[in-house]
Amino acid sequence: MRTSAVLAALLLCACSRVDFKQARYLDETGQSARAVKAYESFLRRAPEGPERAEALVRAARLYAFAFGRCERAVPLFEEAARLQSFPEWAAQGKDGLLDCPDFFPLRGGARWMYVDSETAGENMKLDIRMSTGTRAEAAGAYYAGETRFRDYKRSYDKKDWTVWEYDGPSKAPILRYPFHAGNAWTARVAGKEVRYLIEEDSAPVGVKAGTFTGCLKVKSHPAGEPAWVYDYYCPGVGRVKTTIGVAEGENPNTELAESWLLQN
Structure with a gap:
């Protein structure tokens, strides 16, 4: 047997x-x-x-x-x-x-155009393009009208269940798996403790670029500060909106106007 x-x-x-x-x-x-x-x-x-x-x-x-x-x-x-x-x-x-879903695409050749929410780009535009290498590099510039007034450079990496954003010597864990409401984590960013929280995991978001569904609403709150930041990340697109949170609610800051998600 x-x-x-x-x-x-x-x-x-x-x-x-x-x-x-x-x-x-x-x-x-x-x-x-x-x-x-x-x-x-x-x-x-x-x-x-x-x-x-x-x-x-x-x-x-x-x-x-x-x-x-x-x-x-x-x-x-x-x-x-x-x-x-x-x-x-x-x-x-x-x-x-x-x-899966990809809330922060790191595709070579991708491009995002952000504008200030108040004037839909009359006061400020941010044009970002992504390239790939050891890390994904996002480079671009801020514009006031047609005048370029400041460069923009960040790099990104996905590892250890986390999407990392690097700004010079500083790094921040802007997203962390699992992508569910209630997931929270803390990190020291630029010498200050920051608490992150996914407040919503299926938020609808309307911006100049269109209407998106199934988005993450992520709060980042530096310790001791009276205000915080909300970033909205949508599947297959990435960050589509940023607002400033205060006790009374949210104040619009920037939003996505156009995106070109191409692969080199």
């Missing part, structure tokens, strides 16, 4: 490997719908191991980027991220969680 159990386990393992190879073939030949079904068939039977970790990431990527279904991708990315025995795939699982 014990021998039968061992044989059954070996047959199950062999069948699982066939499923995995078939899924890889379908994936690599562009048959996404069949591939994701084959990966799921494999995952239902596969023991923990490098092939399982790889299948989790590959299936999640198909759901995320071939079908735009982050609700199916996220549990798979999360399981992969927990498999620390397989660091390559665990790291890719973490990366996937920051990109």
Whole structure:
């Protein structure tokens, strides 16, 4: 009886490997719908191991980027991220969680035009373009009318469950997974403690560039300050609005007027 159990386990393992190879073939030949079904068939039977970790990431990527279904991708990315025995795939699982949905695209060639909310750009415009390298670099300039009056430069990185923004020697964790209302974290930014809080995770936002849904409303409050900042981040677009929060409510600051999210 014990021998039968061992044989059954070996047959199950062999069948699982066939499923995995078939899924890889379908994936690599562009048959996404069949591939994701084959990966799921494999995952239902596969023991923990490098092939399982790889299948989790590959299936999640198909759901995320071939079908735009982050609700199916996220549990798979999360399981992969927990498999620390397989660091390559665990790291890719973490990366996937920051990109699905992508609240802060780091695409080479992307461009954002922001304007002051009060005059819709008559007083101030900020034109930013993204390039990629070791970190994503955002460079641009502020304009008053047609006059350029100040340069803008930031760099960004996604790691350790976090979107990091670098301004010279200072860095700030502007977003942190999980992207759910109530998630809070603190950090020292430019020598001062700042508390971050995701106040909303499905906010609708209307700005000059259009109306967006499913957005994050993130509060950043430096310790001891009477005012704070709200940044609104929307899927596939990035930061679309910034306001100044005070006890009486929110005061408009800047908003997205146009965006060109292209890949070099």
